[in-house]
Amino acid sequence: MRIPPSYILKRLGFLVAVLFTAATINFLIPKLVPRDPVQEMINKKIASGGLTSEGAAEFRDSLRTLYGLDKPLWEQYLIYIWNTMRFDLGYSITNYPQKVSTIIGQTIFWTLGFVSTSTIFAFLIGTVVGALVGWSKTSKWLSWLMPPLAMFSAIPGFILALLLIYFLAFKAKLFPLRGGFNVTIDKSWTDPQFLLSVLHHAVLPGLSMLLVSLGGWALGMRSMMVTVEGQDYITFAEAKGLKGSRIFFRYALRNTLLPQVTSLAMQLGLIVSGATLVESIFSYPGIGNRLGGAISALDYPVIYGIVFFLVVGIAIATLVVDLIYPFLDPRISYSGG
Amino acid sequence: MQRGQGFKGFLNYIRRNPAFGGGLVLLLILLLFSTVAGFFVPKEGAYPLAVKSKQPPSEEFRFGTDSVGRDLLPTMIYGTRMTLSIGMIAGVIGLSVGTVLGFMTGYFGGLFDTIVKFLVDVLMTIPQFLLLVMIASSVPDPDKMTVWQMGLVLSIVAWVQPTRAIRAQVMSMRERAFVMMSKLSGMSGMEIIIKELMPNLMPYLAISLASAVNGGVLGSLGLQTLGIGNLREPSLGMTIYWLRYYNAFLQGYWWWIVEPVTVIAAIFIAFLLISIGLDEFANPRTRRTV
């Protein structure tokens, strides 16, 4: 379980490369597009009656200077990289003068809340169900769970969200249709009523994410369990007269967990993408919803800022899991690689 | 690995594998619905202000109508057609590029392989959907995107998974005895790829195709739901966008919600069943039961 420093460096290097690539793409795409976001914003404001076309040209120029758009490209790039490293992702066009980083800060908590909860539950429940179904000594009625779970996992989360809203919120009126909390209550984190409404509003979004990921974990765990059960060390454990529970937990499960955790790491990107759309459907005040709003409003700094932030977050999280892995599996050694 | 001879073998396989058969049937129904039904139902009804708005399903409007006066029957028909087309375009392009890259890098290796591998790793770390959001929202006039444009945008990430899968397969086959034999008998690299490797990898190519098309449909739905894409054309994703925009839930227009969701669910379930079936074909040792 000794990780050679060379491996850490290699992974860190890869991470930096990914971040740089993402940042550069993030920078270049808007530049490649023959659109002038500043002009477009001004046009929109004129159209909606906020500005008159007089003085629009000067206004545009001053905004361009503010956004640094009048400097040569390479200079803009360097400024951009520098700012990004300081977490300054620019200003929102629509909500000027709000900074993109502020927007992210406000919303990320909501997203993390329901995504991490639903992912953890889905992982735990799905893994246990899958393990039990795959283990030959459990009764077979459990395997009837698999087809519906598989069906759920094929459908995208946000589609399932629509179904859930329709049946549970609209028809049965058990849960709210949208939002993160009840807007009629004062937003106070010490108020139990408010907290309750937060939980109440989090159920359907969480449930959408939970149901679609359950199937995946269960299926993966099941096939892994079947493979492990065929291994000689399970046979030998039985020959030693060990109790069934010990064989299941210490011999089988312990060996199947490792690949499961790897899948978790690899799925992080997909989970976050899915969450974005689910939030959008629920108008849940998370980062995904803001992204949706920014897209409609063509608020480019926000769009690129959020996307970039998510990319970075996931890349770092993946790296962390990568580094933890050898502690879980004593066989892994990172010499060479 | 024995493959059944021709059509009869194919039917036999379906009989042993009801899931696969079910998936094919479902897909066939969807295809028929989106193409043949279109002969009887004109497309004009799928645009705003075509017919009376906000009508629940009735004799006149079998699928009901939406808030802006779209007849939902042609909307569903042409929407399915659009969504499936986008998926297929993305899938086919993605698979083609993926096949070429996968075989080239898997067999020849070298600097080319290192570059491609790096790109693949980066693209697998970055959440692809978010990348698509960025790219798709940046094209000139995103609200006038054609089916082909959407498909092309999606193919930017659709090639990654096939490349990775095919490359891995080619690399493992490269060392096998029959490849060595071909090399010894003087076949060139390209010849070996086309004559020896590709026929053996047909099942994997089929699986990659199914999965790429699935991914294309998923990606297009995601983008359109967020409002990125052609706002006027009646694609399934756009239908969802509009039904949210016009608060179909609050208004109680259940038909507007249930119909696209059902069709979309059907598409994905069909792909799920088909991929289960294909999986069994490629790995006869895996169990059949879900």
Add this chain to the structure above:
Amino acid sequence: MSEALLQVKNLKVYYHVEVGAVKAVDDVSFDLGFGVKMGLVGESGSGKSTMALALMRMIKPPGKIEGGQMVLDGMDLVKLSEEKMRQTRLRKLAMIPQGAMNALNPVMRIDKQLIDGMLDHGVFMSKEERKTRVNQLLEMVDLAPKVAKMYPHELSGGMQQRVTVAQSISMEPDVIIADEPTSALDVVIQRQVMDTINRLQEKLGLSIILIGHDMGLMAQTVGSLAVMYAGRMMEIGETRAMFRDPLHPYTQLLIESLPVLENKGVFSGIPGITPSLLNPPEGCVFHTRCPKAWDLCRDKIPAFSEVDPGRWVACHLHTA
């Protein structure tokens, strides 16, 4: 022989497949005395590995113990409940597996694997006692105490095999079934591991069934020998007697096929291939390859009978 520790009587183990029943073990009987080392030899497909699994009552579907008895210490193992059988394993009847590398749990340390069997059999030990016992077991198989904290993949093949040996003796069982314990090892290590097994057997006075196909190894190790072919028992007897005067033609051919130092370059085998266990030949199952077969052999299955004290054969040459 009522003093036998283990008595197997007319054991049948069949595997039920779509096209019929594979008779992996067909009407096999033998006795194992106290403190006896018995070898069980046969080609691949003779049924010896199935025998090992059957003795441990670990035959899994589609296999099934169709009939017969296995009496250990007055209990018929065939009829025991699953829970009682679990308690019998390791405590009275232990196994040394073939490929130790795959038989050890890769994510568990050696010390935990050595004693978890004891723990599950109701032995209460404090932390100190566990440590002592682990060290004791390691010492008995000539392994250093530091092995306790290691993982299986950190050990060599021979060391891994010794760990499995240590596991098998941890509760001082009456019988140890060693299923080709050294087949996966090179000759030098083979020697060391066999020495360890022999030494322990003498010290603890337990009985061993050594399963294998290496006649040379058998000659050096076991006191009595049982020869199986195509799921049936052909001959049983004291080792030296068997080698000196093999009664069954199959035994004779097996011994003849052993390379002899003087006759360099002359190898003999046994012509033909092992028969299908799905549709075994009529009559004596060996008659298709037997150089001494005649009509009776094709028509009638020879009875497995004691032709001399301690010597059993199933061959018409000796029992007609």
